[in-house]
Amino acid sequence: MKDVILGLGFMVMGGVIYGIAQDYPTLPSLQYGPSLFPSLIGGGFFIGGLILAIGSARSVVGIVRGADAHRLVDIRGLAVSFLPCLLVIFYVLCSDLLGAALTMTLIMVTLMRLRGVSWLLAIGVSVVAAVAITLVFSRYLLIPLPEGQLGLWG
Incomplete structure (x- = not known):
């Protein structure tokens, strides 16, 4: 189902x-x-x-x-299946306030923790991946990503 x-x-x-x-x-x-x-x-x-x-x-x-x-109907399985879609909506709604890098980090940590990855590894990999993605898009591809109103990046 x-x-x-x-x-x-x-x-x-x-x-x-x-x-x-x-x-x-x-x-x-x-x-x-x-x-x-x-x-x-x-x-x-x-x-x-x-x-x-x-x-x-x-x-x-x-x-x-x-x-x-x-x-x-497996409610938990259904919720876990829709979580990536909900996190994309979260990115669209929150990236202007938080910035792309912080929003991507939060999304990746959430998905990794859902799969049972330890907090330390999830945070470390998420921060490195978010910074790498932001640098590639903003510096090399010249695609502006939201910097956020909190002023944490840029």
């Missing part, structure tokens, strides 16, 4: 991403514009979610008909 719900969730997110990307401006001199990659990502989410939901539908029908009806 978890996979069916996840599949439907990814289909909805893919549709929303694709719809939002269609509102992006187009460039008159190019056949593609800023909406190309978000549209591809949204389409991939939708197709992947559809495949996941259809592939899991048989097992749900078997569980409903069979003796394993108590395994129909």
